[in-house]
Amino acid sequence: MNTISHQAESNQIQQEVDWLIDRAQRAARIFSTHTTAQIQKIIQAMSHAGKEKAEFYAEWLVRDTGYGNVNDNVKKNLDCSIGLLERYQAADFIDPVIDYEQKIISFPKPAGIIAALIPSTNPVMTVYYKAIVSMMTRNTVIFSPHPAAKECSIHAIHLMAEVAEKAGAPAGAIQTIHNPSILALNCLMESPRVSLILATGGPNRVRAAYRSGNPAIGMGPGNVPCFVHQSADITVAAQQIIASNSFDNGLPCVCESVVLADHSINPQLKAAMGRSGGYFVTGEAEQKLRAYLFSNAGVNPAAQGKNALWIAQQAGFSVPEDTKSLVVTLDAVGADEPLSQEKLFPVIGYITVDGVQAAIDTALAMLELIGKGHSAVIHSNDPVVVARYTAALPVCRIAVNTQGVKGSSGVSTNLTPGPVIGTGFFGGSSVDDNVGPQYLVQWSRAAYPTDPEISMGDMEAAVAQLLSS
Numbered sequence: 446m447n448t449i450s451h452q453a454e455s456n457q458i459q460q461e462v463d464w465l466i467d468r469a470q471r472a473a474r475i476f477s478t479h480t481t482a483q484i485q486k487i488i489q490a491m492s493h494a495g496k497e498k499a500e501f502y503a504e505w506l507v508r509d510t511g512y513g514n515v516n517d518n519v520k521k522n523l524d525c526s527i528g529l530l531e532r533y534q535a536a537d538f539i540d541p542v543i544d545y546e547q548k549i550i551s552f553p554k555p556a557g558i559i560a561a562l563i564p565s566t567n568p569v570m571t572v573y574y575k576a577i578v579s580m581m582t583r584n585t586v587i588f589s590p591h592p593a594a595k596e597c598s599i600h601a602i603h604l605m606a607e608v609a610e611k612a613g614a615p616a617g618a619i620q621t622i623h624n625p626s627i628l629a630l631n632c633l634m635e636s637p638r639v640s641l642i643l644a645t646g647g648p649n650r651v652r653a654a655y656r657s658g659n660p661a662i663g664m665g666p667g668n669v670p671c672f673v674h675q676s677a678d679i680t681v682a683a684q685q686i687i688a689s690n691s692f693d694n695g696l697p698c699v700c701e702s703v704v705l706a707d708h709s710i711n712p713q714l715k716a717a718m719g720r721s722g723g724y725f726v727t728g729e730a731e732q733k734l735r736a737y738l739f740s741n742a743g744v745n746p747a748a749q750g751k752n753a754l755w756i757a758q759q760a761g762f763s764v765p766e767d768t769k770s771l772v773v774t775l776d777a778v779g780a781d782e783p784l785s786q787e788k789l790f791p792v793i794g795y796i797t798v799d800g801v802q803a804a805i806d807t808a809l810a811m812l813e814l815i816g817k818g819h820s821a822v823i824h825s826n827d828p829v830v831v832a833r834y835t836a837a838l839p840v841c842r843i844a845v846n847t848q849g850v851k852g853s854s855g856v857s858t859n860l861t862p863g864p865v866i867g868t869g870f871f872g873g874s875s876v877d878d879n880v881g882p883q884y885l886v887q888w889s890r891a892a893y894p895t896d897p898e899i900s901m902g903d904m905e906a907a908v909a910q911l912l913s914s
Contacts, residue, residue, distance in 0.1 A: 461629070477555055484539060491608050496527040525570040529574065539583065548893035564591055567645075569598070588621040605619050635657045640660070641661070668785075674830050678846075689701055689848035725773075787816060818867075819868050821840045822843065841867065
């Protein structure tokens, strides 16, 4: 492409993005005046529409991308649609809060225009989640889908937009780039009219969000060390590890990556993992597996998001029909051991450690490679061990005696529920929590003097008058 035609293409893309932002800006002005009742009606309609289409989109994305499996994607789509309605109420992000004791009245205010990146590995659930939480907080949102999942992502975005507008959202509240490209994405992220970027995706896309000059919340890669201490319930730990590592064929970043098995319970844990669907790959089969999964060019993308049976077949060996995860025993973790790094398929490393400090040292070595700030797992019924492990690791969430995929995302724990995993300062993010709607509003606080002689007056009446006007 010559310089003139390239410039013409760039100008056209810039104009298209500017048009989306113009619409979003007009919608944001209208949206900021919507009441709690109006917003609740919108998010209810969107959540129910997402529920109705959960299986439809799960089948579509698996068929088009080749990633994951339908049943687990249905679960993810439900959790990020009707599940949001069960966890949050619009009032929490719209109604003023009066604190008479602290003498502060706080007004939540929307960010404005959100640029939302969509990954190829979890596209529909991410569209659902970011669209609904944006509407819940009276923000407008412009999506940038990943090219590998463009069709199903854009269809889901159009569904959310149509349902939201029918329920009362202004036109342009939910939009998308229809021909995703690096240039279009950068035009969107670098616009001074964009208020916040929610960057989910590969490291290059996340780093570009941080370089944009706009506020950005990025999600870094995971590489989850899972320590099984001698005090754990071995049978339960094994079941949870295999269920989590194999969920949606290992695509979620909170799936366990390497098991750190306490030496004293090593035989029992191996046997229990085998009974739970873990197949230990050894000898010639291990060589075939490594040759298929890894090369000098890196990870084989054809294996990502595929199930254990399919991977074994492609690698050239057979496994029992009930196999859920392929397990490979490691001698050490490090840059020369690709199985000790993040994986997007149901293959899990397994290494024996001699006690708590050895587990910590091994986990730290893994996290130095990749995954700082993200998450870890521990199975232990000794509070001292849990405390030591948690205190030592540079991650922002540790799931205890539960599946990593459920615990770290707030499904089986009381962590903030959500699939958008903030990695904190450790992982180069501004947020160390799972990113929920509370991060899409900011608060204006009117603070009265602490002097007890000075009163706030009847602030409730004042707020009621304001909201009724």
